[in-house]
Amino acid sequence: MSIAPTKPEDVAKAFADAWNRHDAHGLADLFTEDANFVNVVGMWWKNRNEIEGAHRATHDTIFRNSRLEGRVSSVVALAADIASVHYTWTLTGASAPDGSRAGPREGILLLIVQNGQPAWRIKVAQNTDIVPGMIAPPGAAKP
Amino acid sequence: MSIAPTKPEDVAKAFADAWNRHDAHGLADLFTEDANFVNVVGMWWKNRNEIEGAHRATHDTIFRNSRLEGRVSSVVALAADIASVHYTWTLTGASAPDGSRAGPREGILLLIVQNGQPAWRIKVAQNTDIVPGMIAPPGAAKP
Numbered sequence: 001m002s003i004a005p006t007k008p009e010d011v012a013k014a015f016a017d018a019w020n021r022h023d024a025h026g027l028a029d030l031f032t033e034d035a036n037f038v039n040v041v042g043m044w045w046k047n048r049n050e051i052e053g054a055h056r057a058t059h060d061t062i063f064r065n066s067r068l069e070g071r072v073s074s075v076v077a078l079a080a081d082i083a084s085v086h087y088t089w090t091l092t093g094a095s096a097p098d099g100s101r102a103g104p105r106e107g108i109l110l111l112i113v114q115n116g117q118p119a120w121r122i123k124v125a126q127n128t129d130i131v132p133g134m135i136a137p138p139g140a141a142k143p
Numbered sequence: 144m145s146i147a148p149t150k151p152e153d154v155a156k157a158f159a160d161a162w163n164r165h166d167a168h169g170l171a172d173l174f175t176e177d178a179n180f181v182n183v184v185g186m187w188w189k190n191r192n193e194i195e196g197a198h199r200a201t202h203d204t205i206f207r208n209s210r211l212e213g214r215v216s217s218v219v220a221l222a223a224d225i226a227s228v229h230y231t232w233t234l235t236g237a238s239a240p241d242g243s244r245a246g247p248r249e250g251i252l253l254l255i256v257q258n259g260q261p262a263w264r265i266k267v268a269q270n271t272d273i274v275p276g277m278i279a280p281p282g283a284a285k286p
Contacts, residue, residue, distance in 0.1 A: 042251055108269075
């Protein structure tokens, strides 16, 4: 286990640490019980148990040897006990579903964190991959 | 112009209305001046002017004849004057960059909205497309 996050930005670092330990329980423990998390392909997990199960499944397989690194690009206080954190990440060492090695990927993880006193926890998360040079996907215009 | 949103969920409806009028100014006016918006390919607009410019550029081109429809799937109060809104959307009528017609696409737009009294405005937005049947993109495993 890691130290409980006592600042909004610590939550992003704790997320990456749990990812790199491949610790689905520790990762899920960073979320509130009723958290919503939309991942990069639009899967929507609606509570802590779903978040833990999904990460256990991927960290037993495609993300088993992956490493997530990044930096906190923005922290904005939205209310006394609510903040947004943007974490800009690079993922290396992942596998494709067929077991071959996947290339590095980059993205932006948005965390809306809540001060649960003492620990800040993630109440809402949404992840989006960065497709350089695009304003919308090729051949598939999107907002 | 449309009526100012007086409830969190009204902001999502006003976003779709402005989109369908192809009204970049009206769309941007739904955001706070200092809003952050990460789009589906990881472009990160960091204020209202950037949001307006980006939407003007796309609504003059690939989204000129597009139509955004959807529904508010979740509204969660995060603080007295802060809420999260998940808007699940379908986009039709968009063009690909080469001018050919693009197929319909689906996604989830997360809006963190703030009560500016009287109008609720978007402080943080992040959009992700739904890739059915995927837990991560094929051949490009991502968190």
